[in-house]
Amino acid sequence: xxxxxxxxxxxxxxxxxxxxxxxxxxxxxxxxxxxxxxxxxxxxxxxxxxxxxxxxxxxxxxxxxxxxxxxxxxxxxxxxxxxxxxxxxxxxxxxxxxxxxxxxxxxxxxxxxxxxxxxxxxxxxxxxxxxxxxxxxxxxxxxxxxxxxxxxxxxxxxxxxxxxxxxxxxxxxxxxxxxxxxxxxxxxxxxxxxxxxxxxxxxxxxxxxxxxxxxxxxxxxxxxxxxxxxxxxxxxxxxxxxxxxxxxxxxxxxxx
Amino acid sequence: xxxxxxxxxxxxxxxxxxxxxxxxxxxxxxxxxxxxxxxxxxxxxxxxxxxxxxxxxxxxxxxxxxxxxxxxxxxxxxxxxxxxxxxxxxxxxxxxxxxxxxxxxxxxxxxxxxxxxxxxxxxxxxxxxxxxxxxxxxxxxxxxxxxxxxxxxxxxxxxxxxxxxxxxxxxxxxxxxxxxxxxxxxxxxxxxxxxxxxxxxxxxxxxxxxxxxxxxxxxxxxxxxxxxxxxxxxxxxxxxxxxxxxxxxxxxxxxxxxxxxxxxxxxxxxxxxxxxxxxxxxxxxxxxxxxxxxxxxxxxxxxxxxxxxxxxxxxxxx
Numbered sequence: 001x002x003x004x005x006x007x008x009x010x011x012x013x014x015x016x017x018x019x020x021x022x023x024x025x026x027x028x029x030x031x032x033x034x035x036x037x038x039x040x041x042x043x044x045x046x047x048x049x050x051x052x053x054x055x056x057x058x059x060x061x062x063x064x065x066x067x068x069x070x071x072x073x074x075x076x077x078x079x080x081x082x083x084x085x086x087x088x089x090x091x092x093x094x095x096x097x098x099x100x101x102x103x104x105x106x107x108x109x110x111x112x113x114x115x116x117x118x119x120x121x122x123x124x125x126x127x128x129x130x131x132x133x134x135x136x137x138x139x140x141x142x143x144x145x146x147x148x149x150x151x152x153x154x155x156x157x158x159x160x161x162x163x164x165x166x167x168x169x170x171x172x173x174x175x176x177x178x179x180x181x182x183x184x185x186x187x188x189x190x191x192x193x194x195x196x197x198x199x200x201x202x203x204x205x206x207x208x209x210x211x212x213x214x215x216x217x218x219x220x221x222x223x224x225x226x227x228x229x230x231x232x233x234x235x236x237x238x239x240x241x242x243x244x245x246x247x248x249x250x251x252x253x254x255x256x
Numbered sequence: 257x258x259x260x261x262x263x264x265x266x267x268x269x270x271x272x273x274x275x276x277x278x279x280x281x282x283x284x285x286x287x288x289x290x291x292x293x294x295x296x297x298x299x300x301x302x303x304x305x306x307x308x309x310x311x312x313x314x315x316x317x318x319x320x321x322x323x324x325x326x327x328x329x330x331x332x333x334x335x336x337x338x339x340x341x342x343x344x345x346x347x348x349x350x351x352x353x354x355x356x357x358x359x360x361x362x363x364x365x366x367x368x369x370x371x372x373x374x375x376x377x378x379x380x381x382x383x384x385x386x387x388x389x390x391x392x393x394x395x396x397x398x399x400x401x402x403x404x405x406x407x408x409x410x411x412x413x414x415x416x417x418x419x420x421x422x423x424x425x426x427x428x429x430x431x432x433x434x435x436x437x438x439x440x441x442x443x444x445x446x447x448x449x450x451x452x453x454x455x456x457x458x459x460x461x462x463x464x465x466x467x468x469x470x471x472x473x474x475x476x477x478x479x480x481x482x483x484x485x486x487x488x489x490x491x492x493x494x495x496x497x498x499x500x501x502x503x504x505x506x507x508x509x510x511x512x513x514x515x516x517x518x519x520x521x522x523x524x525x526x527x528x529x530x531x532x533x534x535x536x537x538x539x540x541x542x543x544x545x546x547x548x549x550x551x552x553x554x555x556x557x558x559x560x561x562x563x564x565x566x567x568x569x570x571x572x573x574x
Contacts, residue, residue, distance in 0.1 A: 012365050015362060015363075015365060016363060018362075019363050022359075022362075023348065023351070023359050026351060026355065027350045027351065087348075088344050088346045089345070089347070089348055091307075091312060091342045091344065091345055092340075092342060092346075092347075092404075092407075093363075095311065095312050095335070095342060096340075096360065096364065097331070097335040097336050097363060097365070099331070252313050255313070
C-alpha cells in the first residue's frame with residue numbers, strides 16, 4: 001500500500017486509535033480497584049436513593065443501567081490527558097505519527113469499551129437475579145453503544161481543560177456529572193417530573209439513554225425511540241467535535 | 257558526483273508565544289547522514305525548534321521539510337521517518353519496557369513480527385533484556401533514558417531527533433548513549449542532536465548551529481567555528497614552582513591576557529607559537545623548569561560564549 005494513499009492513511013489511523021485505546025486499557029482501566037469502583041459506585045448511589053420507595057427492583061433497572069453506563073464511560077477519560085501531561089508521556093505520544101484526533105478517539109474508545117463491559121454487570125444481575133427481561137435486545141444494544149460513546153466523549157471533552165492536575169479535572173467532571181443524574185429521569189421518571197424538570201431534562205444526554213433503556217427493558221418510555229437515538233447521537237457528535245477543537249488548541253499550552 | 261540531499265530543510269521558521277519570539281525566522285539545512293548539533297543557552301529556542309521540526313507545535317510562519325515531506329502538509333509521512341527523544345519525556349511507568357516498545361512500534365506502523373524481533377534486539381543492545389517484563393516505574397533515570405532511545409529506534413528511523421539525550425545521566429549511561437548515537441550515524445542515520453554539553457557537540461557533530469534568542473548566530477563545522485575566533489588561541493604552561501601571571505603578561509610580548517587554571521597558566525595570544533618560544537626563553541632566564549607546554553586553539557565553549565555573550569554585550573550597549 002502506498003504511503004500517500006487514503007487507504008494507507010485510514011489503516012494507519014485505525015491502528016493508532018486501537019493502540020491508544022489498548023494503552024489506556026492497560027494503564028487506566030484493567031485494574032481491580034478501577035473495575036470494582038466502576039461497578040460499586042453507581043450501584044451504591046442508586047440504592048441510596050431507591051431503597052424504601054417501594055418500587056420493584058426490575059423497574060429500577062433501566063435507571064441503574066443508564067447511570068452505570070454514564071459513570072463508567074466517563075470515569076477515566078477526563079483524567080487521561082491531564083495525567084499524561086503531568087507524567088511527561090504526552091509529548092512522546094504527540095510526537096509519534098498518531099494525530100491529536102486519533103489520540104482522542106483512542107481515549108474515547110477505551111472509555112466506551114470499559115463502559116459497556118461494566119454496564120453488563122448490573123444488566124446480568126437484573127436478568128438472572130431479579131427476573132428482568134430484555135424486551136428489545138436491538139434497542140438495548142443501540143443504547144449501550146451510543147450511550148457509551150456519548151458519555152466517553154463527554155469525558156474526553158472535560159479532559160481538554162488545559163491543566164496537568166487530574167484533581168482539577170475530576171472536580172469539574174463531578175460538577176458536571178453529578179447534577180445530571182438528578183435531572184435525567186434516573187430516580188424519578190420524566191413523566192412524574194414538574195414542568196421545569198421536564199424542560200431541564202432535555203439538556204441531559206443521560207435523559208435519552210435512560211429512556212432508551214426503559215424502552216428496551218420495560219417496553220415503555222417518555223420520548224419516541226427515534227428521538228432518543230437522534231439526541232444521544234447529536235450530543236455524542238457535539239462532544240467529540242468540540243473536544244477535538246479544544247484539544248488541538250490546548251495541547252501546545254500543556255507542553256509550554 | 258553523488259548529490260548530497262538534505263534530511264531537514266528549514267526556511268524562515270518563526271514561532272511566537274504571546275509577545276515573545278521563541279524562534280525568529282531561522283533557516284538551515286541538515287544533510288542526509290550528518291550528525292548535526294544544535295546548541296544554545298537556556299531559553300534560546302532549542303526545544304521549541306525541535307518541537308516545531310517534529311510536528312509537536314505548529315509554526316506561525318516558515319516551512320519545514322523532512323526527507324522531502326512538508327511536515328505541515330504531510331505530517332504522517334514525515335513523522336514515520338523520524339525517531340524522537342524529547343527533552344522532558346518519560347516512558348509509561350505503568351507499562352513494562354516490552355509494552356512501551358510494542359506501543360511505539362504499533363504507533364509507527366511496524367508489523368507485529370518485526371516489532372517483536374526489533375524489540376528483542378533493542379533490549380539486548382541497551383542492556384535491558386533482564387527488565388523487559390518489569391514496569392518502568394522502578395527504573396533508574398539512565399535505564400529510562402535508554403528505554404526512551406530504544407522506543408525511538410523501534411521503527412528503524414532514517415532521521416533521529418535527540419533533545420538533551422545525556423542530560424543528568426551517570427557517566428556510564430551517557431557514554432553508552434553517545435557510542436550508540438555515533439554507531440547509528442555511521443550506519444547512515446541522520447542525527448539532529450540538541451545539547452547543553454558543548455564538549456559532546458564538539459566531539460560528536462559534523463556541523464553545529466548555535467541559536468541565541470530565537471536566532472541562529474553561527475552554523476558551521478566545529479573546527480571552522482573555532483578558527484573564526486582567533487582571540488581565543490592560547491598557550492598553556494606549567495612550571496616547577498608558582499609564577500605570577502601578571503609578571504608574564506608584562507614580560508612576554510604578544511600576550512593579551514593570562515588566566516590561572518589550577519597549577520597551570522593560560523596565556524591568550526594571536527600568535528601562540530611565538531609566545532611558546534618566548535616562554536621557554538623566559539624559563540631559562542629565570543631558572544624555571546617547564547613541566548608542560550601546549551598551544552591551544554579556542555574550544556567550542558569559547559565560540560559559544562563569544563557568540564552568545566557578544567550578542568548580550570551588543571544589546572547592553574544599545
